[in-house]
Amino acid sequence: MIRSAIRRAAVVATAAVATLALAACATGASPKSPVRVGWSSDIPPLDPAASRSVSSFAVLSQLYPTLMSVEAGDALPVPDIAASAEWSADNVYTIVLKPALTFANGDALTTSDVKFSIERQLALQSEDGAWRQLGNLASVEIVDETTINFHLQTTADTRFPYVLAGPAGLVLDEEAFYADELTPDEEILEAEPFAGPYVLSNMKGGHLTLEPYTAYAGVRQAASPVELRPGEDAELATQIRDGSLDVITGRMEPETVETLAKASKVLLNRAASGRVRLLAFDVEHMPFGSRAEGADPKKAIAVRKALAELIDRDAIAQGLGANWVEPLSSYLPDGVPGAADVFTEAYGDGLGGPDLETATSLLKKAKVDVPVAFSIHVDLGQVGYPGSAEVAALEAQLEEGGLFDVTVVETDAAGLEMARLAAETQAIFTSQLSATTDPLDYLSAFRTLGILAPGFSESDVDELLGDLVTTVEPEDRAELLLEAQQKLAATLPAIPITQGVRVVFARSTILGVDLDDSFPLDLAVLRR
Numbered sequence: 001m002i003r004s005a006i007r008r009a010a011v012v013a014t015a016a017v018a019t020l021a022l023a024a025c026a027t028g029a030s031p032k033s034p035v036r037v038g039w040s041s042d043i044p045p046l047d048p049a050a051s052r053s054v055s056s057f058a059v060l061s062q063l064y065p066t067l068m069s070v071e072a073g074d075a076l077p078v079p080d081i082a083a084s085a086e087w088s089a090d091n092v093y094t095i096v097l098k099p100a101l102t103f104a105n106g107d108a109l110t111t112s113d114v115k116f117s118i119e120r121q122l123a124l125q126s127e128d129g130a131w132r133q134l135g136n137l138a139s140v141e142i143v144d145e146t147t148i149n150f151h152l153q154t155t156a157d158t159r160f161p162y163v164l165a166g167p168a169g170l171v172l173d174e175e176a177f178y179a180d181e182l183t184p185d186e187e188i189l190e191a192e193p194f195a196g197p198y199v200l201s202n203m204k205g206g207h208l209t210l211e212p213y214t215a216y217a218g219v220r221q222a223a224s225p226v227e228l229r230p231g232e233d234a235e236l237a238t239q240i241r242d243g244s245l246d247v248i249t250g251r252m253e254p255e256t257v258e259t260l261a262k263a264s265k266v267l268l269n270r271a272a273s274g275r276v277r278l279l280a281f282d283v284e285h286m287p288f289g290s291r292a293e294g295a296d297p298k299k300a301i302a303v304r305k306a307l308a309e310l311i312d313r314d315a316i317a318q319g320l321g322a323n324w325v326e327p328l329s330s331y332l333p334d335g336v337p338g339a340a341d342v343f344t345e346a347y348g349d350g351l352g353g354p355d356l357e358t359a360t361s362l363l364k365k366a367k368v369d370v371p372v373a374f375s376i377h378v379d380l381g382q383v384g385y386p387g388s389a390e391v392a393a394l395e396a397q398l399e400e401g402g403l404f405d406v407t408v409v410e411t412d413a414a415g416l417e418m419a420r421l422a423a424e425t426q427a428i429f430t431s432q433l434s435a436t437t438d439p440l441d442y443l444s445a446f447r448t449l450g451i452l453a454p455g456f457s458e459s460d461v462d463e464l465l466g467d468l469v470t471t472v473e474p475e476d477r478a479e480l481l482l483e484a485q486q487k488l489a490a491t492l493p494a495i496p497i498t499q500g501v502r503v504v505f506a507r508s509t510i511l512g513v514d515l516d517d518s519f520p521l522d523l524a525v526l527r528r
Contacts, residue, residue: 034209034225035510035526038236040250043208043228046188046200047177048170049121052130054274054435055250057167058520059228062210063194064172067095067114068165069219070437072516075337075474077161080218081109081171081195083146085164087472090155091138095164097146098217103173104199105192111148115140116174118150126182130168130435136160156470158477162438171195197222197524206230210523223512223527240266240505246528247506247513249521254385257323260505267506267513272326272334274518275433275500276442277383279307279376279394281493284455286426287372291455302366303374304492307398308347309359316393317498320386325498327352331442331485333499335517338439338481342489343496356401363403371405374398378408378429379416384500391429394497420454431500437518439481440468446493453493461487 044056048064069080079085081098088094101109118140121131136157141149152160163169173193177183189203197220198210207229212222229236229245233252239245241263248260261268281304284291288299313327329352332339349355363370376395380387388410395406411419419425430452434441445452447462464484471477488494504521506513512525 033528034227035523035528036227036229036244036246037523037526038240038245038248038250039228039230040233040236040248040252041230043206043230045182046185047182048117048167048172049124049126049129049131050182051126051128052133052167052435053128054433054520057435059208060167060170061196062198062222062523063196063200064170065109065195065216065218066165066169066171067097068161068169070162070165070519071219072335072519075478076158077165078219080165085161087156088149091152093150093152093157093160094143095148095150097148099146101195101217102215103176103192104194104213104215105173105176107173107175107193108145109171109173109195110145111142112145113174114148114171115142116177116179117170117172118168120172120177120179121168123180124182130166133159133163133166133168154470156472158469158472159438159440162436162441166436166438198226220522220524222524226523226526228523237505240507243507245507246510247504247521247526249504252503254324257503261323263505265508267508268323269504269506269513269515270323270501271515271519272517273433273500273502274333274335274437275384275431276328276331276333276496277325277390277429277431277498277500278452278494278496279427280430280452281427281456282420282425282454283493285423287374288368289426289455291423299366299368301492302362302368303372304495305347306359306362306368306403307374308343308492308495309355309362310398310401310403311348311394311495311497312352312354312397313497314352315397316390319393320389320498322501323503324386324501325390326501328496328499331446331488331494331496332439332481333442333518335519336434336437336439336442338478338485340482340485342482342485346489354397354400356403359401359403370403371399372403373407374404375407375409375424375426376429377416377419377425377427378410379413380410381412382416383429383431387429390498394429425454429497433500440465443468443481443484443488446488450493456491456493458487458491458493461491 041055044051048060065081067082068077070077082095083098084096136153138151138153176191176193199213201209201211210226233256236248237256287303288296317325317327329341329343330339378391398404398406448457468480511527
């Protein structure tokens, strides 16, 4: 087994000294009274190469720095521990690090660590890792200790700064991690290779104690120590009500949310989660699809447009409750750059409500006999709560007026895959959630041979999405994002229905719990 480098014998002693120094220098609340955060999701492995999920990144980005950072309201990622970032030549993205960066164990953080971290992701290719996001990277070139060139396979790639700001871009200490396999949690904790807003000082009893790292050079300085306590949401709810917890975040069952929403001294904070929920068409096998009986492209688009005319997003969201979903009239969720309402004026009554008369006219003009038999498959495990109730509400709206006879097929991932292989799917109620706020993570699924709408192929959409990859100027990019969404709304590979909602509960004594749309709770701003 080859280590990334020979570990120094003094690393443990250095880490111990660093921990004491950090505790003494921490700002905000006393280290003896950390903000106690109940975490109802799984605590990820400490090795960033092991997982790319949103919940994993929410934890690991507190411990490891990134070169770039995505901040709420910004059109593009901004430098984090980088001093500058730019396309210095065709195919070349150049990062200059801030000077004198260090890990908590005393190791210098240089471009050698950056190169190691990126190339390690690609070498390990962990099953659940983020290495696939680096597919357009050709090579990494160290210029000096603070300057590094990333050579891409295309002239420019506007996705790449988002990659560097996400799970694939976490910077690791090359002296603390194995180069050729995942590193165990206990070895990582011992080596203290942390350089993010926090240092993980211990994991006793399953609790993670995070101390502010005062030498962190990025944009999110930690305000207070945090104790992360994983557990079942019902148990955590009891603890926040009795005051032994300060905050709860993560996945929560409906009963837990309803209980805490009524609790005294506990405040509810909510924002869009970044998860979009759509009715995505199998363009090949939907009514009149390219491989369906009686295939007819004009009738197929008329069916899709008639369905879009019948949807009342506000009614669906209100029926399910404000703590679960919000209406979505864009292919991008709130908080993601470029999100634009492209459905309210294009379909329905122009105010967000349905238009049965227009839907009827569309089908009549296309000579489509009604009611149209139409099926919707849904993997309830994939869409999450309240998927069953949401698709039932959608079914009722589509059947009202007698234009459609809808069958909902509730299944699991294996059943959905079997239905697809058997050509039994006409449409799928599904969801998308990106680990970054890169708009192309959402839109690229609609390119030819994309994953969301089998059989959908539109050269204009492909061209627009291709232009978005190489268009760097924010204003030009914003125009292309709007045009791409308008084109998608006109051709309808999928119809956005709602977006998920993230809820966080906190005691009234805790500050910094305000949430931004499509961003997880930022532990670094929590304080008493």
